[in-house]
Amino acid sequence: MRKVGVIAISDSPGIRETFSDPIYLLVSGFGSGLVRKAPGTCGSLAALLPFLLLTQFPPWLYLTCVAIAFLSGIFICGVAVKRLKVKDPSWIVWDEFVGLWITLFLMPQGWHYLLLGFLLFRFFDILKPWPVNYFDRNLDGGLGIMMDDAAAGVYAFTVLQLTASGVHLFL
Numbered sequence: 423m424r425k426v427g428v429i430a431i432s433d434s435p436g437i438r439e440t441f442s443d444p445i446y447l448l449v450s451g452f453g454s455g456l457v458r459k460a461p462g463t464c465g466s467l468a469a470l471l472p473f474l475l476l477t478q479f480p481p482w483l484y485l486t487c488v489a490i491a492f493l494s495g496i497f498i499c500g501v502a503v504k505r506l507k508v509k510d511p512s513w514i515v516w517d518e519f520v521g522l523w524i525t526l527f528l529m530p531q532g533w534h535y536l537l538l539g540f541l542l543f544r545f546f547d548i549l550k551p552w553p554v555n556y557f558d559r560n561l562d563g564g565l566g567i568m569m570d571d572a573a574a575g576v577y578a579f580t581v582l583q584l585t586a587s588g589v590h591l592f593l
Contacts, residue, residue, distance in 0.1 A: 437453070441453065445498050445501050445502055446502060449499050449502045449514045449516045450516075451465040451468045451515035452468060454467070454468035455514060455515035456513055461512045461513050461515060462515060462548075463544060464515070465518035465519065466519075466521075466543060468519070469515075469523065470540075472523075473522065473523060473526055476523060477529075484527060488520060488524060491516075492520050492572060495517060495520055498516065498564070499514055499516055499564035500563040500567075509562065510567050516567075516568075517572070518543075520571060520572060521543055521572055521578075522539070522540065523575070524578075525539045525578035525579045525582060526539045526582075527579060529582065538582060538585065539578060542581050543575060546574035547570075550570065550574070551577065553573055554573040554574050557573055
């Protein structure tokens with residue numbers, strides 16, 4: 423929501439518009455970002471479904487798909503914010519999809535690693551340590567939307583991999 427004078431205006435398209443427009447459908451994480459409470463978390467949860475498909479691919483194809491999703495995210499998120507004249511509305515969650523997929527790349531087997539990766543990504547996405555916060559504050563448009571979550575994904579990926587390596591050293 424944003425205020426124009428005393429009138430509150432929604433910064434998201436309606437459900438009908440979202441599901442009839444391919445750009446809005448993708449940037450909203452197939453509608454998952456339209457949830458009013460914790461849209462980033464809902465988007466991250468929704469990203470787990472396509473992640474299950476990505477895990478079937480060899481690492482090179484997984485990374486290729488994530489790179490394509492990142493680059494297309496710059497474009498589609500840029501189009502969405504330009505249309506609505508807002509910087510980074512919470513209902514845009516395509517960046518959460520890509521950030522979580524970065525986090526879970528080469529994830530060890532086990533639901534506990536999936537849960538840990540999810541929690542780590544949400545932690546770094548919310549906390550926004552440097553350079554995540556730099557990207558969030560200083561980059562505009564689709565690149566700004568995508569870069570902070572990609573950086574949070576790299577942080578979470580690193581901690582997840584280090585944790586998994588440490589756990590295996592003691593087993």
